Amino acid sequence: xxxxxxxxxxxxxxxxxxxxxxxxxxxxxxxxxxxxxxxxxxxxxxxxxxxxxxxxxxxxxxxxxxxxxxxxxxxxxxxxxxxxxxxxxxxxxxxxxxxxxxxxxxxxxxxxxxxxxxxxxxxxxxxxxxxxxxxxxxxxxxxxxxxxxxxxxxxxxxxxxxxxxxxxxxxxxxxxxxxxxxxxxxxxxxxxxxxxxxxxxxxxxxxxxxxxxxxxxxxxxxxxxxxxxxxxxxxxxxxxxxxxxxxxxxxxxxxxxxxxxxxxxxxxxxxxxxxxxxxxxxxxxxxxxxxxxxxxxxxxxxxxxxxxxxxxxxxxxxxxxxxxxxxxxx
Ligand code: ATP
Ligand code: LTN
Numbered sequence: 001x002x003x004x005x006x007x008x009x010x011x012x013x014x015x016x017x018x019x020x021x022x023x024x025x026x027x028x029x030x031x032x033x034x035x036x037x038x039x040x041x042x043x044x045x046x047x048x049x050x051x052x053x054x055x056x057x058x059x060x061x062x063x064x065x066x067x068x069x070x071x072x073x074x075x076x077x078x079x080x081x082x083x084x085x086x087x088x089x090x091x092x093x094x095x096x097x098x099x100x101x102x103x104x105x106x107x108x109x110x111x112x113x114x115x116x117x118x119x120x121x122x123x124x125x126x127x128x129x130x131x132x133x134x135x136x137x138x139x140x141x142x143x144x145x146x147x148x149x150x151x152x153x154x155x156x157x158x159x160x161x162x163x164x165x166x167x168x169x170x171x172x173x174x175x176x177x178x179x180x181x182x183x184x185x186x187x188x189x190x191x192x193x194x195x196x197x198x199x200x201x202x203x204x205x206x207x208x209x210x211x212x213x214x215x216x217x218x219x220x221x222x223x224x225x226x227x228x229x230x231x232x233x234x235x236x237x238x239x240x241x242x243x244x245x246x247x248x249x250x251x252x253x254x255x256x257x258x259x260x261x262x263x264x265x266x267x268x269x270x271x272x273x274x275x276x277x278x279x280x281x282x283x284x285x286x287x288x289x290x291x292x293x294x295x296x297x298x299x300x301x302x303x304x305x306x307x308x309x310x311x312x313x314x315x316x317x318x319x320x321x322x323x324x325x326x327x328x329x330x
Pocket of ligand 2: 006007008009010041044129130133134142143144148
């Protein structure tokens with residue numbers, strides 16, 4: 001039996017090569033080996049207080065970018081979370097089984113709530129909505145970054161608890177977490193991961209950056225006073241990051257990529273060229289999709305209809321297991 005995979009991404013900020021290489025390329029591969037459901041989680045983005053016009057724009061942009069990087073609507077189900085109301089519905093059912101104690105231990109919640117005078121309740125229940133996303137689709141596997149490991153553990157706990165309290169209802173999902181080496185680091189501060197919220201724009205290469213911008217950012221990337229091109233994250237974080245990027249962009253091993261360059265200037269030139277070449281088809285496709293928002297929305301509409309078929313069945317199953325009276329006469 002093919003396994004079901006589910007993953008989600010928030011429609012906030014602009015997609016950078018960290019997310020592309022660390023996550024979305026994997027999504028593209030998994031659509032051919034799994035029954036894949038991918039979701040733009042706009043309800044989650046509400047917890048970040050996104051401004052309404054920006055949220056709407058980003059939702060369409062992220063969906064278009066996911067299609068541009070290679071998600072194929074005939075090979076996977078791509079949809080927007082709020083188009084499938086069962087996400088909020090199951091989230092409530094699960095909230096009634098989750099405890100304040102376990103949600104209060106979530107490190108992402110603690111980090112985001114720290115120092116704020118008033119904390120939205122949605123920030124606290126964020127991981128329950130995430131569990132609902134996953135459990136609705138009976139997902140066997142959930143590819144996520146290391147930072148989401150604790151949320152996945154909670155989803156597993158909630159599924160097992162529900163199953164033992166109300167009878168077998170949910171599949172207990174497995175997290176698929178890429179090895180640490182798969183992390184793309186900030187070009188200006190190579191000991192930190194490239195991130196849309198904490199990196200400077202100089203340290204982040206966006207999927208839609210033009211060739212001149214990519215060249216400039218890579219040329220200015222931090223290296224070290226040594227001259228040897230070698231992969232060694234501990235003592236040469238900047239050079240290793242460039243080697244890693246050159247390797248993944250050209251499909252070679254790190255050793256081959258490092259051996260192919262004699263010095264830092266050529267390493268940078270080759271890396272910039274490889275990234276430009278890697279992103280070129282994505283950018284071309286994005287321009288086409290951006291010119292056809294109705295086409296993208298049609299894809300999302302079809303995805304939501306498919307998602308609702310599965311999600312509706314799961315919500316009925318969970319509702320009945322908990323003792324809610326089914327609508328209708330029988
Ligand atoms: P933030 O840092 O603001 O939380 P982000 O830049 O990490 O945001 P997300 O939308 O949280 O972006 O990430 C989307 C996906 O890309 C996640 O699965 C995440 O693990 C992965 N990802 C993000 N940054 C990197 C990176 N630098 N290297 C590898 N994978 C990454
Ligand atoms: N919290 C995740 C996004 C997310 C998600 C999900 C990932 C929401 N629901 C379900 C996997 C499965 C993040 O911030 N990366």
